Amino acid sequence: MSTDPVSRLTEVTKVYGSGEQAVPALRGVSLRVAAGELVAVMGPSGSGKSTLLNLAGGLERATSGTVELAGVPLAGLSARSLASLRRTHAGYVFQDLNLIPSLTAIENVMLPRELDGVRTRQARAEAGTVLGEVGLADAGDRFPEELSGGQRQRVAIARALVGGRSLLLADEPTGALDTPTGDAVLQLLRERCEAGAAVLLVTHESRYAAWADRVVYLRDGQVTDTAEPLVSSR
Amino acid sequence: MSIRHGLLALLSQGARYGYQLRAEFEASTGATWPLNIGQVYTTLSRMERDGLVAPGEQDEQGRVVYAITERGRSELERWFSTPIAQSDRPRDELVIKLAMAVTAPGVDVRGVVQAQRSATMRALQTLTRAKRGADLPQRLVYDSMIFQAEAEQRWLDHCEAVLGASPQESQ
Known part of the structure; x- marks a missing residue:
């Protein structure tokens, strides 16, 4: 398995606003997530967790420091190249899943690939494969409202991974779920890791963070401590 | 909780040898509560004294099978129906x-x-x-x-x- 990090942040800072209104969100954070690795970020609200995720996925740019995605430094990229790199390498799962209610499960999963310019037939085939990988092979033709909360979360994860995206960024993906369903989501993320994805998970719940290989604590925009198991799970 | 209630719960499913009780106790608690065989036999003899279990005949290997008594069943029932008090921890x-x-x-x-x-x-x-x-x-x-x-x-x-x-x- 490759040990090159899929995502690497080095001494990253992020400041919102400027002058007297400047609000530092991250102050010198370094982090790497390799293929096959699940890293959880914990911290109180306002600690910079979601900012960290947005920087890693190239949705926001760092004020200083370097952010790399799949080995490519993001700072020098044009908006267009950044968008392209992001689309092919990073997928998002949010707490409010943002599934489109008028599209079926498979159409939701196909959508990012069609936006990539992939033909419908191939997009449908890819979406079918990844739905199968998350255990929803038979649910492709159902609409989001016909699925359970846990199934909808699976669709969102499938959509984030379709087309061989290697980095999955998950922001409180268990937010509204009961604990057995939340555990099932983490089980699924863990399986996707073992199949080679890199997962960066933001959560405020330690029960879910415990599925990670590494747990990073953020406080006031800085890493305060890191917990790793004494023996690697791999 | 006491080991005795765990053993009663296992015996309520049928008579068992001491070594079986030990293995099943550990299996059902996810091996988070290891028992040694001495603890099992000490507990069984106290339970026998209190009328909660009854030993059978020794087999040719010297092993004794234990069965739950009526009194054991009502003790088990009482245990399941009584919540644990915080102060007991x-x-x-x-x-x-x-x-x-x-x-x-x-x-x-x-x-x-x-x-x-x-x-x-x-x-x-x-x-x-x-x-x-x-x-x-x-x-x-x-x-x-x-x-x-x-x-x-x-x-x-x-x-x-x-x-x-x-x-x-x-x-």
Whole structure:
């Protein structure tokens, strides 16, 4: 398995606003997530967790420091190249899943690939494969409202991974779920890791963070401590 | 809880040898509560004294099979129907340690909190890994330990926030 990090942040800072209104969100954070690795970020609200995720996925740019995605430094990229790199390498799962209610499960999963310019037939085939990988092979033709909360979360994860995206960024993906369903989501993320994805998970719940290989604590925009198991799970 | 109630619960499913009781007890508690065979036989002989179990004849290998009595069944029923009191649980060393750390001069309380949180997270990671692939009774045992560790983490986060807001912290 490759040990090159899929995502690497080095001494990253992020400041919102400027002058007297400047609000530092991250102050010198370094982090790497390799293929096959699940890293959880914990911290109180306002600690910079979601900012960290947005920087890693190239949705926001760092004020200083370097952010790399799949080995490519993001700072020098044009908006267009950044968008392209992001689309092919990073997928998002949010707490409010943002599934489109008028599209079926498979159409939701196909959508990012069609936006990539992939033909419908191939997009449908890819979406079918990844739905199968998350255990929803038979649910492709159902609409989001016909699925359970846990199934909808699976669709969102499938959509984030379709087309061989290697980095999955998950922001409180268990937010509204009961604990057995939340555990099932983490089980699924863990399986996707073992199949080679890199997962960066933001959560405020330690029960879910415990599925990670590494747990990073953020406080006031800085890493305060890191917990790793004494023996690697791999 | 006492070992005796665990043994009664196993015996309510049918008579068993001591070594079987030990293996099944450990299996159903996810091996989180190891027993030695001596504990099992000591407990069984006290239960026999109290009329909760009855030994059968020795077999040719000198082994004795134990069966639950009527009295044992009603004791088991009473146990299942009685909630556990909070005060029956042992005092928590961590709570005492943190209270003392806040009181004693020159202690880096935030350091104590962070070290504990990392250690508890490692324990949570170990439990979560063990839970994967566990069967149902084991899974529920691990879940219980996970919820307890999670409660401890929440309390540590809470302590950190309260300490951060407290003027004593900057002294």
